[in-house]
Amino acid sequence: MSDVYVVGTDMIxxxxxxDRSVExxxxxxxxxxxxxxxxxxxxxxxVYCGNQLAAGxxxxxxILKQIGQTxxxxxxxxxxxxxxxxxxxxxxxxxxxxxxxxxxxxxxxQMGKGILxxxxxxxxxxxxxxxxxxxMPASFATLGMEHTRQYGTTFEQFAKVSVKNHHHSTLNxxxxxxxxxPLEDVMGAEMIAYPLTKLMCSVNVxxxxxxxxxxxxxARELGLLKRAVRIRAxxxxxxxxxxQNLANLDFNAVTQxxxxxxxETAGVGPGDLDLIELHDCFATAELLHYENLGICPAGxxxxxxxxxxxxxxxxxxxxxSGGLLSKGHPLGATGIANIYEISTHLRGEAGARQVQxxxxxxxxxxxxxxxxxxxxxxxxxx
Amino acid sequence: MRTQxxxxxxxxxxxxxDQGKPCLEGFQCGACNEVLLQNRRGCxxxxxxxxxxxxxxxxxxxxxSYTIVHRSFPGIATPFIxxxxxxxxxxxxxxxxxxxxxxxxxxxxxxxVRVQFHYPEVPGHTGKTLLSYVFVPAxxxxxxxxxxx
Numbered sequence: 001m002s003d004v005y006v007v008g009t010d011m012i013x014x015x016x017x018x019d020r021s022v023e024x025x026x027x028x029x030x031x032x033x034x035x036x037x038x039x040x041x042x043x044x045x046x047v048y049c050g051n052q053l054a055a056g057x058x059x060x061x062x063i064l065k066q067i068g069q070t071x072x073x074x075x076x077x078x079x080x081x082x083x084x085x086x087x088x089x090x091x092x093x094x095x096x097x098x099x100x101x102x103x104x105x106x107x108x109x110q111m112g113k114g115i116l117x118x119x120x121x122x123x124x125x126x127x128x129x130x131x132x133x134x135x136m137p138a139s140f141a142t143l144g145m146e147h148t149r150q151y152g153t154t155f156e157q158f159a160k161v162s163v164k165n166h167h168h169s170t171l172n173x174x175x176x177x178x179x180x181x182p183l184e185d186v187m188g189a190e191m192i193a194y195p196l197t198k199l200m201c202s203v204n205v206x207x208x209x210x211x212x213x214x215x216x217x218x219a220r221e222l223g224l225l226k227r228a229v230r231i232r233a234x235x236x237x238x239x240x241x242x243x244q245n246l247a248n249l250d251f252n253a254v255t256q257x258x259x260x261x262x263x264e265t266a267g268v269g270p271g272d273l274d275l276i277e278l279h280d281c282f283a284t285a286e287l288l289h290y291e292n293l294g295i296c297p298a299g300x301x302x303x304x305x306x307x308x309x310x311x312x313x314x315x316x317x318x319x320x321s322g323g324l325l326s327k328g329h330p331l332g333a334t335g336i337a338n339i340y341e342i343s344t345h346l347r348g349e350a351g352a353r354q355v356q357x358x359x360x361x362x363x364x365x366x367x368x369x370x371x372x373x374x375x376x377x378x379x380x381x382x
Numbered sequence: 383m384r385t386q387x388x389x390x391x392x393x394x395x396x397x398x399x400d401q402g403k404p405c406l407e408g409f410q411c412g413a414c415n416e417v418l419l420q421n422r423r424g425c426x427x428x429x430x431x432x433x434x435x436x437x438x439x440x441x442x443x444x445x446x447s448y449t450i451v452h453r454s455f456p457g458i459a460t461p462f463i464x465x466x467x468x469x470x471x472x473x474x475x476x477x478x479x480x481x482x483x484x485x486x487x488x489x490x491x492x493x494x495v496r497v498q499f500h501y502p503e504v505p506g507h508t509g510k511t512l513l514s515y516v517f518v519p520a521x522x523x524x525x526x527x528x529x530x531x
Contacts, residue, residue: 115453115454115455118455119454119455119458122392122393123390123391123392125390125392125504125507125512126458126504127392127393127514128454128455128458129451129454129458129459129460129462129478130392130478130502130514131392131393131476131477131478131514131515132464132465132466132476132477132478133449133451133454133462133464134476135451135454135455137453138449138451138454138464141449142447142448142449142464142466143447145447145448145449145491146446146447148491149446149447149491149492155486190452190453191450191452191453192451192452192453193449193450193451193452193453193464194449194450194452194486195449195486196449241426241427243416243472243473243474244446244466244474246418246419246473246474246475247419247466247474247475247476248447248466248474248476
C-alpha cells in the first residue's frame with residue numbers, strides 16, 4: 001500500500017461571511033489548494049467534502065458546480081467537528097486502497113451567531129436549565145471541573161490557554177481574531193459557564209480549508225515530492241463506553257483511544273512531535289488534551305501551561321495557529337485547517353509563527369465527544 | 383414500577399413506584415452488571431443482547447462534577463448549577479443542584495446529595511403536570527463513601 005502525501009493545501013481566512021454561499025467559501029479554499037499543488041480540478045479523481053450543518057445539502061457537488069463539474073465521485077461527510085478530518089481520512093483510505101492517485105478533500109462551514117444547537121427538551125418541554133445544561137460551553141466546563149476535582153487545576157490555568165492562543169493568532173493572517181488578550185481580560189470577560197468565560201470559548205465563524213492528497217507514485221511522476229507532506233497516520237475513533245458518557249460528552253476516552261492508535265501506526269511517541277494542532281473548542285479542552293495525547297503525565301497539564309511548554313518557542317508548541325479559540329472554528333473546516341497549519345510548518349513556510357525545524361506534527365479534532373480524528377504528518381524534504 | 387399516567391415525566395427514567403411515588407428507574411446488564419439510565423437493545427459496555435433488566439436506582443450520591451451556568455439559550459434563567467452526580471450504585475446523572483449558593487466556593491466536589499422530585503410550573507405549558515427532579519445537599523450519614531477508580 002502506497003504512502004499518501006499532501007501535495008497542496010490552503011484555507012481562507014476564517015471570519016463572518018453571511019452574504020456568501022457555503023459552496024462559494026468551499027470553492028475558494030479548493031482553488032487555493034489546487035493552485036498550491038499546481039493542479040486543476042480536472043486532475044482530481046474524487047472529492048471528499050466535510051460539512052456538518054448543511055449535511056444533507058450535497059455541498060461537495062455544489063462546490064464542483066462552481067469550478068468544474070467533472071462527474072467524479074463526491075462523498076459528503078458529516079461527523080460534527082471531526083467532519084473535515086473524516087473527509088480527509090476517507091480520501092486517504094481511497095488512495096491507500098489503490099482506487100485513486102489524486103483526491104481533493106475540502107472542509108467548509110457557515111455558521112450563525114450565538115450558542116450552537118438548540119436547547120435540550122423532552123416531551124416538548126425545554127429541560128435546559130431544569131435538568132442541568134447541555135450547551136457545549138456547559139459540557140466542556142463540566143469536563144474541565146472534573147480535572148479541577150482530581151488535580152486542583154485552576155480557573156487561571158484554564159484561562160492561560162486563551163492568552164496563549166490569542167497571542168499566537170496575532171502571527172496568523174488566516175485567523176479570525178488577531179488581538180492579544182491579557183490574563184485579566186480573559187478571566188474578567190463575561191462568564192458563560194464556570195470556569196469558561198466568553199474569551200475561553202471558540203468562535204463559531206465561517207470558513208473553508210482544502211487539501212490535495214496524492215499517492216507516492218503520482219507525486220513522483222508529477223514532481224511534487226519537494227513540498228509534499230507524508231501522512232504517517234490517519235486514525236478515527238468513536239467514543240468507547242464509559243460510565244460518565246451517560247451524563248455528559250466524554251472527549252477524553254475517544255481521544256486517548258485515537259492517540260494510542262496513531263502513535264502505534266506511525267511508530268512514534270508524543271516526545272517525537274514538534275508541534276500539535278489540537279481541538280481547543282473551549283480552553284478547558286486544551287489542558288485535558290495535553291494528557292489525552294500523552295504529552296504529559298495525568299494531572300500535569302496545568303504545569304505545562306504555567307511554564308510555557310506549549311507556547312511558540314516552548315518545548316512542544318500547541319495551537320500556534322491560534323487554535324479554535326482565536327483562529328475560529330467553522331465546524332467542517334477545522335479538521336483540514338489543522339492539516340494546512342501543520343503542513344505549512346513542515347514545509348518551513350509558516351513565517352512569523354514558524355516552529356523551527358519542524359519535522360513531525362499531529363492534528364487532532366473531536367466531534368461532539370463521539371468522533372476523534374488524529375493525523376500525524378511528516379516533512380519529506382531532508 | 384408503573385409508568386406514570388397522571389404526570390408527564392421529564393425523563394424516561396423518572397417513574398412512579400408501586401405506591402405511586404416518584405422514583406428513578408435504570409437498567410442493569412445481567413452479563414456485566416453495568417447500570418445504565420436508559421434501556422437499550424444491547425449493553426453498550428459489553429455488547430450482550432437482551433440482558434438489560436429494569437431496576438430502581440439510588441436517590442443518593444456524590445457530586446462528581448459541575449459547572450455554574452451564566453449564559454444559556456435565550457429565555458433560560460441563570461445562574462444555575464448544572465451538576466453531574468454519581469449515584470450510589472454507579473449511574474452518572476445530570477441535574478440542577480439547588481440549595482447551595484451558585485459560587486465555586488460553596489460547591490465542594492464529592493459533596494453528598496440526594497434526589498428531590500418536584501412538579502415544576504413551566505410558563506406556557508398546558509396539559510399534564512410535569513414531574514422532574516433536582517439535587518439537594520444531603521447529610522453525609524445518608525451517603526456511603528465514594529468509590530474511587
